[in-house]
Amino acid sequence: MQPTNRSSRILLPVKMWFVYTTLFFALFLNYIPTGHLPAVPDFVALVLAFWCVREPLKIGIGAGFVFGLLTDIGVGAALGQHAFAYVLLAYASNELARRVLWFTPVEQALHVLPLLFLAQVVMVVVRLLAGAEFPGWWMFFGSFVGAALWIPLHYVLLLPQYRPVERDENRPI
Amino acid sequence: MVGHSPPPFFKRGPAPLAKLVFFVLVSLALLISDLNLRYLDAFRKGLSVLAYPMQMAAATPADFVRNASDYFASLVRLQIENKELKRQQLQGAERLLRLDQIEQENRHLRELLEVRTRQKVDSVVAEIMYTAKDPFSRKVILDKGTQAGIAAGQAVVDNVGVVGQITRVFPMQSELTLLTDKDQAIPVMIVRSGLRAVLFGSGNGLMELRYLAANADVQPGDKVVTSGLDGVFQSGLPVATVARVERDQAQAFARIPCLPAAGVEQFSHVLVLGQRANVLPRPPEPEVINKGKGRKSRAVKD
Numbered sequence: 001m002q003p004t005n006r007s008s009r010i011l012l013p014v015k016m017w018f019v020y021t022t023l024f025f026a027l028f029l030n031y032i033p034t035g036h037l038p039a040v041p042d043f044v045a046l047v048l049a050f051w052c053v054r055e056p057l058k059i060g061i062g063a064g065f066v067f068g069l070l071t072d073i074g075v076g077a078a079l080g081q082h083a084f085a086y087v088l089l090a091y092a093s094n095e096l097a098r099r100v101l102w103f104t105p106v107e108q109a110l111h112v113l114p115l116l117f118l119a120q121v122v123m124v125v126v127r128l129l130a131g132a133e134f135p136g137w138w139m140f141f142g143s144f145v146g147a148a149l150w151i152p153l154h155y156v157l158l159l160p161q162y163r164p165v166e167r168d169e170n171r172p173i
Numbered sequence: 174m175v176g177h178s179p180p181p182f183f184k185r186g187p188a189p190l191a192k193l194v195f196f197v198l199v200s201l202a203l204l205i206s207d208l209n210l211r212y213l214d215a216f217r218k219g220l221s222v223l224a225y226p227m228q229m230a231a232a233t234p235a236d237f238v239r240n241a242s243d244y245f246a247s248l249v250r251l252q253i254e255n256k257e258l259k260r261q262q263l264q265g266a267e268r269l270l271r272l273d274q275i276e277q278e279n280r281h282l283r284e285l286l287e288v289r290t291r292q293k294v295d296s297v298v299a300e301i302m303y304t305a306k307d308p309f310s311r312k313v314i315l316d317k318g319t320q321a322g323i324a325a326g327q328a329v330v331d332n333v334g335v336v337g338q339i340t341r342v343f344p345m346q347s348e349l350t351l352l353t354d355k356d357q358a359i360p361v362m363i364v365r366s367g368l369r370a371v372l373f374g375s376g377n378g379l380m381e382l383r384y385l386a387a388n389a390d391v392q393p394g395d396k397v398v399t400s401g402l403d404g405v406f407q408s409g410l411p412v413a414t415v416a417r418v419e420r421d422q423a424q425a426f427a428r429i430p431c432l433p434a435a436g437v438e439q440f441s442h443v444l445v446l447g448q449r450a451n452v453l454p455r456p457p458e459p460e461v462i463n464k465g466k467g468r469k470s471r472a473v474k475d
Contacts (some may be wrong), residue, residue, distance in 0.1 A: 031227055031231035031313075064196075073221050073223075077303070080202075087196040088197070127309045130208040139308050
């Protein structure tokens with residue numbers, strides 16, 4: 001059988017309202033004031049990377065920019081800081097989409113980890129150049145947690161696209 | 174076929190790389206104008222009104238956790254705290270009674286001496302909702318904003334000393350930058366020697382007295398209070414205690430880390446002081462003296 005980059009199940013086309021709902025939900029999670037707790041992943045970056053990998057034709061840099069600005073506002077960061085990082089993240093995951101989808105979820109998570117890490121490094125560099133204090137190495141722990149969350153996310157976000165299994169006796173595909 | 178446009182399923186808008194370059198440039202422009210030029214406060218304010226309902230909804234779990242910990246606080250602890258508060262109140266009441274009388278006397282004496290009376294400021298009690306999530310700065314969000322009459326630049330104190338300064342106000346909330354933030358500075362005076370200096374946040378929960386000569390009269394344990402020279406903070410509010418003094422002969426200035434007096438990073442209620450009403454105007458620039466020697470007159474001109 002021809003190997004396919006989608007899972008063995010045939011998926012329904014994605015609904016754009018679902019994509020934006022999940023992005024807004026991630027934004028909501030980012031707004032939860034966890035203070036300076038370490039190991040809190042950047043949910044918007046994660047969901048954005050997911051959809052950029054899954055639907056590179058439908059979601060990309062523009063969405064990254066808008067949700068980056070919204071994150072900046074809610075978190076109290078410098079305006080444009082998350083937007084910059086998410087634009088790069090969206091571009092990289094769009095470009096990597098064709099490769100990443102061939103792998104299993106665990107291997108996909110290993111591909112996403114450097115992307116999330118890169119987004120954080122970009123933010124740190126931007127703020128350090130502007131003269132902020134270095135927050136400490138613990139903050140990079142968040143991207144590892146984010147990459148680990150990729151595996152459950154892979155099932156949860158694709159759930160609406162799974163079609164009910166209906167067996168057809170005449171066309172057993 | 175030659176003149177036909179490609180079928181729509183090849184349409185992808187502008188090339189990804191062109192899009193990337195465009196958005197990178199836009200976000201860099203935003204960053205520079207926000208961090209260096211501070212042009213974007215109105216823009217931020219507008220967007221924050223949109224984000225506010227979501228922020229409030231997101232803050233409820235934090236509220237819940239805080240309230241739950243209050244609820245489950247043990248009875249014994251509450252009784253101890255209650256006893257302590259009563260004792261403090263009694264002590265305070267006695268001092269307050271004397272203060273009334275002393276204030277009267279002070280005003281009277283100042284009138285006699287024809288010194289300007291110290292102005293009273295009205296203040297607003299605000300509660301800290303949560304710590305801002307940005308890991309690069311030390312800021313907290315207060316639950317009062319422009320609607321309660323809070324304006325950017327106001328000083329914030331707790332029951333022990335200065336906590337910080339309001340840096341951004343939104344209609345329903347405001348952002349308080351703590352004294353330990355790296356960008357925060359406050360003009361101070363050392364009580365023992367009367368030496369004036371500027372205190373900077375150093376980022377790691379401490380503060381630093383900068384630009385004091387290596388032989389300046391500073392000792393560990395010295396109390397540092399606001400000098401009031403900036404026209405923002407009232408004079409005489411406790412700010413910090415000198416932790417240690419490192420004098421290095423190779424450098425012109427001493428390194429003087431200080432510990433904040435107020436519980437800068439562990440309080441729940443704070444007092445936002447009203448703006449000082451009638452600050453003395455800056456003295457007029459001295460007249461340029463043209464008759465004197467060339468070097469002197471140039472120095473005065475600036």
